[in-house]
Amino acid sequence: MLLTLLGCSYPLEKRAAPPQLISAAEMPGANNIDFSLIFSQVLTPQCIGCHSSSRGRGGVILDSYENVFKNLAGVRAAVAGNQMPPQGPLNDHLKELLLQWIDEGAPLQLAQPATPPPPATPPPGAPSIPAAELNYITVNKLVIEPMCLKCHAEPANKGHVNLETYAKVIENIAAVQKTIAADSMPLRSKLSLEQKTLILDWIRAGAPEMLSVAEVVPAGASSTELIP
Ligand code: HEC
Ligand code: HEC
Numbered sequence: 013m014l015l016t017l018l019g020c021s022y023p024l025e026k027r028a029a030p031p032q033l034i035s036a037a038e039m040p041g042a043n044n045i046d047f048s049l050i051f052s053q054v055l056t057p058q059c060i061g062c063h064s065s066s067r068g069r070g071g072v073i074l075d076s077y078e079n080v081f082k083n084l085a086g087v088r089a090a091v092a093g094n095q096m097p098p099q100g101p102l103n104d105h106l107k108e109l110l111l112q113w114i115d116e117g118a119p120l121q122l123a124q125p126a127t128p129p130p131p132a133t134p135p136p137g138a139p140s141i142p143a144a145e146l147n148y149i150t151v152n153k154l155v156i157e158p159m160c161l162k163c164h165a166e167p168a169n170k171g172h173v174n175l176e177t178y179a180k181v182i183e184n185i186a187a188v189q190k191t192i193a194a195d196s197m198p199l200r201s202k203l204s205l206e207q208k209t210l211i212l213d214w215i216r217a218g219a220p221e222m223l224s225v226a227e228v229v230p231a232g233a234s235s236t237e238l239i240p
Contacts, residue, residue: 045113047077047120048216054110055080056186056215058097066179075182076218077120088114148178148221151214155207156181159198170199178221189215 055074061067063074072086073079080087090096091110101107113119156175163170173187174180181188191197192211203211214220 044122045109045116045119046122047080047113047118047218050080050110050113051077051218052189052216054102054106056189058102058106060182060186062097064179064182064185066183075185076220078218078220080218081118084114084118146210146214146217146220148181148214148219151211152178152181155203155211159201159203159207163199182219185215185219 055063059074062069063072065073065075065079072083074083074087087096088111091102091107094101102110160175162168164173164175166174166176173184175184175188188197189212192203192208195202195208
């Protein structure tokens with residue numbers, strides 16, 4: 013039932029994102045780095061393990077655009093000064109990527125996509141998931157609850173992984189992203205392409221709980237103001 017509801021237009025509809033607030037692509041030196049790239053390449057693999065909402069080491073939470081934005085100056089200082097991650101500095105490529113993104117104004121989205129999106133031709137009548145619904149409620153209802161909770165809720169907690177609440181999902185977000193991208197979870201069943209795209213897009217968008225990440229950015233905000 014839920015699967016039918018999902019339809020197959022989601023991957024196309026998601027491009028109808030709210031207008032971006034920062035046009036980094038128009039800034040000199042812009043290099044096509046946006047939050048989704050930083051989130052998937054740097055924050056998820058290197059930082060979230062210690063800076064999720066349930067494990068905010070040093071009081072720093074880096075699990076969404078909003079939270080990263082709040083800590084921008086601290087993130088820059090900690091990474092540029094090789095203090096974070098504590099087990100050793102980021103490699104030059106990741107460090108450069110993160111610092112450049114911050115120095116270019118930490119855009120959520122680029123004004124012009126690096127590659128043009130495929131033509132939006134959703135099948136007539138298919139239900140669609142607007143970008144504003146790229147949130148935990150939707151992902152939980154369409155993916156986690158039907159496909160994961162059989163094994164990842166009390167009392168089963170397979171692999172000692174519990175995915176029953178937003179906080180628990182965020183705590184495991186790097187492993188969730190990895191296992192889904194590699195098709196190794198769910199065990200003994202398979203996500204539809206739409207489910208896989210939905211949850212991976214959600215993670216790339218900062219895994220927001222309630223709103224689409226674009227909606228939580230204060231209107232007219234200039235991220236560069238946060239950098240000393
Ligand atoms: C192994 C756990 C761990 C990882 C991984 C980690 N941090 Fe931290 N982070 C901490 C702890 C613990 C603190 C608290 C301050 C301290 O003890 O240095 C902290 C503090 C911070 C602070 C606050 C400023 C400061 O230096 O005290 C920032 C900003 C920060 N981390 C950013 C990051 C970023 C960005 C990454 C990924 C590139 C990252 N951290 C990866 C454990 C971690
Ligand atoms: C039929 C049971 C079953 C279902 C359904 C299932 N899992 Fe798992 N999962 C397991 C078992 C068993 C383990 C531990 C052994 C392993 O890693 O293969 C595990 C481990 C994991 C881990 C930890 C792996 C690691 O590398 O740390 C994650 C993350 C995970 N599952 C996510 C999910 C997600 C997300 C879903 C839904 C999309 C899901 N699982 C659906 C049984 C299941």
